[in-house]
Amino acid sequence: xxxxxxxxxxxxxxxxxxxxxxxxxxxxxxxxxxxxxxxxxxxxxxxxxxxxxxxxxxxxxxxxxxxxxxxxxxxxxxxxxxxxxxxxxxxxxxxxxxxxxxxxxxxxxxxxxxxxxxxxxxxxxxxxxxxxxxxxxxxxxxxxxxxxxxxxxxxxxxxxxxxxxxxxxxxxxxxxxxxxxxxxxxxxxxxxxxxxxxxxxxxxxxxxxxxxxxxxxxxxxxxxxxxxxxxxxxxxxxxxxxxxxxxxxxxxxxxxxxxxxxxxxxxxxxxxxxxxxxxxxxxxxxxxxxxxxxxxxxxxxxxxxxxxxxxxxxxxxxxxxxxxxxxxxxxxxxxxxxxxxxxxxxxxxxxxxxxxxxxxxxxxxx
Numbered sequence: 110x111x112x113x114x115x116x117x118x119x120x121x122x123x124x125x126x127x128x129x130x131x132x133x134x135x136x137x138x139x140x141x142x143x144x145x146x147x148x149x150x151x152x153x154x155x156x157x158x159x160x161x162x163x164x165x166x167x168x169x170x171x172x173x174x175x176x177x178x179x180x181x182x183x184x185x186x187x188x189x190x191x192x193x194x195x196x197x198x199x200x201x202x203x204x205x206x207x208x209x210x211x212x213x214x215x216x217x218x219x220x221x222x223x224x225x226x227x228x229x230x231x232x233x234x235x236x237x238x239x240x241x242x243x244x245x246x247x248x249x250x251x252x253x254x255x256x257x258x259x260x261x262x263x264x265x266x267x268x269x270x271x272x273x274x275x276x277x278x279x280x281x282x283x284x285x286x287x288x289x290x291x292x293x294x295x296x297x298x299x300x301x302x303x304x305x306x307x308x309x310x311x312x313x314x315x316x317x318x319x320x321x322x323x324x325x326x327x328x329x330x331x332x333x334x335x336x337x338x339x340x341x342x343x344x345x346x347x348x349x350x351x352x353x354x355x356x357x358x359x360x361x362x363x364x365x366x367x368x369x370x371x372x373x374x375x376x377x378x379x380x381x382x383x384x385x386x387x388x389x390x391x392x393x394x395x396x397x398x399x400x401x402x403x404x405x406x407x408x409x410x411x412x413x414x415x416x417x418x419x420x421x422x423x424x425x426x427x428x429x430x431x432x433x434x435x436x437x438x439x440x441x442x443x444x445x446x447x448x449x450x451x452x453x454x455x456x457x458x459x460x461x462x463x464x465x466x467x468x469x470x471x472x473x474x475x
Contacts, residue, residue, distance in 0.1 A: 122148055128459070129455075135332075136153030136442070138440060139438070151164070156331045169426060170421045171359075171363045173421075181371075183216075184385050186291065194212065215283075219278060220393065240263060248336060251422075253354070312370070333346055365441060376432060377435075401417065408465055416428060425442040436467070
């Protein structure tokens with residue numbers, strides 16, 4: 110395997126991540142792998158006020174990329190015969206009195222209609238809050254432990270967004286229910302089952318399910334949160350936090366190398382039998398969401414990629430692959446987060462630039 114970490118080898122990639130930093134991000138680490146050819150690079154800084162660059166092999170919080178890992182785990186249990194995709198969840202997990210029409214598949218595809226415990230935005234512009242995950246209140250309580258059962262009960266205390274199976278809406282609650290489902294049917298913690306069925310078989314030694322652990326192992330870049338206090342802006346290092354507020358909706362830690370290994374192995378058929386992998390990558394017509402992954406076109410030629418991205422408290426994680434797992438883009442972007450989502454537009458532009466650079470075929474020279 111050839112690793113080419115210098116800007117001279119792929120100057121367009123180095124330029125792309127430098128533009129990300131120039132748009133307001135603190136740092137970026139990027140890994141692009143096309144079969145045996147690898148490019149690894151970084152830009153920006155590891156910590157505000159210092160000059161050291163982010164580590165190219167650094168660990169980071171992957172946010173909602175966690176959902177792809179959880180979906181793969183649930184589908185492994187389906188392959189083992191422990192679960193059935195179209196079985197009512199309440200048959201496995203009776204303690205919450207869920208709507209009996211909600212199936213395992215609906216959890217993984219976000220078609221259950223269950224309220225999102227991190228808050229729901231409705232088409233008329235109204236917002237119904239859930240657990241606190243932003244602002245000074247979150248910063249001050251970022252080491253608080255939340256039980257996954259309590260997050261689910263909070264969600265179930267709110268009206269369902271729609272009847273099961275009739276629509277699509279992204280809800281972190283689905284994946285916390287998936288965690289509790291795994292733990293109920295196996296009798297073991299999700300972290301243990303994740304190691305048994307996903308992490309250990311693929312040798313993902315730098316990927317962990319922290320549950321309530323606040324630390325992140327070195328090396329890693331730092332992430333920040335900004336809020337207003339007494340009329341003045343205050344910026345706090347939030348690299349250390351208790352991720353139980355998001356639970357299996359987005360709590361995992363990984364590296365660009367491990368994310369590459371995972372998505373490439375998953376899509377090349379190393380984790381799931383072909384029929385289940387095909388179901389995973391069959392998108393819902395409304396949102397292009399399969400079972401724990403988005404299926405989306407890239408560029409004017411409509412090249413298909415399989416993806417899930419994540420964002421959590423100053424860290425954005427990118428994970429993209431061709432459908433056969435042969436070419437991947439995995440990255441971590443660090444930034445100063447705030448309640449106004451001031452970098453949302455820059456993040457979208459940065460992502461599109463990277464995707465076009467990596468996955469869009471070059472225009473032939475006349």
